[in-house]
Amino acid sequence: MGTFILTSGQIIEFCTVCHNNNSGILPNAPQEVKNVLSMMELANTVVSWSEEFVKDAQKVKKSTPESEKQLALAVGYMKQARLSWHTFRMEDVSANIKNAHTAAKKAREDVRSH
Ligand code: HEC
Structure with a gap:
């Protein structure tokens, strides 16, 4: 690339x-x-939002361990998605993208619900 x-x-x-x-x-x-x-592309955007969201929450001490865990998972899944891209196995790439998307959403939800 x-x-x-x-x-x-x-x-x-x-x-x-x-x-x-x-x-x-x-x-x-x-x-x-x-x-x-x-x-x-969409999942990348969602993960970036969550990163910003959790960072802002950290500044005001509103971040939660669960939200930080989910964010780390989301970032990890995106990395896996980019790596699996080169295998051309689209089902592996999709699975990682979906996991990243879900974890990124959970990260934000956990901040909101506390
Ligand atoms: C120069 C011609 C050419 C171009 C350009 C090309 N391909 Fe292919 N591609 C092939 C041929 C030939 C095969 C083998 C088909 C077969 O095995 O019957 C193939 C196989 C594939 C396979 C199946 C691989 C597998 O192991 O099952 C995928 C997925 C694929 N191409 C995606 C793409 C994508 C995405 C692009 C654009 C980024 C692309 N190809 C560009 C010729 C091309």
């Missing part, structure tokens, strides 16, 4: 050069990858 990152739209364009209905080589692969990438 190095110095540039493809957006989900560019991915589709690039991949459909080979993966399309004419070639018949896994024509659904680009769409599937694009969907997972969009989920990854």
Whole structure:
């Protein structure tokens, strides 16, 4: 990936050069990858929100051990999602993204409920 990152739209364009209905080589692969990438972008945003949220709570001593634990989990799952990306096993990537999303939400909820 190095110095540039493809957006989900560019991915589709690039991949459909080979993966399309004419070639018949896994024509659904680009769409599937694009969907997972969009989920990854969304989960990244949600995890960042939770990071900010928990940081603000820490400043006013309102943060909870559970929220910090969930946030650490969320960050860890996102890291796993990015690593599993290179395996092209989209079900592994999705599972990590979903876990990250859930943990990030729990982190915020736990702060709110205290
Ligand atoms: C130069 C042509 C070409 C391009 C560009 C290309 N692919 Fe492929 N891809 C192939 C071929 C050929 C296969 C093997 C198909 C098979 O095994 O029948 C393949 C296989 C795959 C597989 C299945 C891998 C597996 O082990 O099951 C996935 C997923 C995939 N491509 C996704 C993508 C994505 C996402 C992109 C864009 C980032 C992309 N491909 C770009 C030609 C291409």
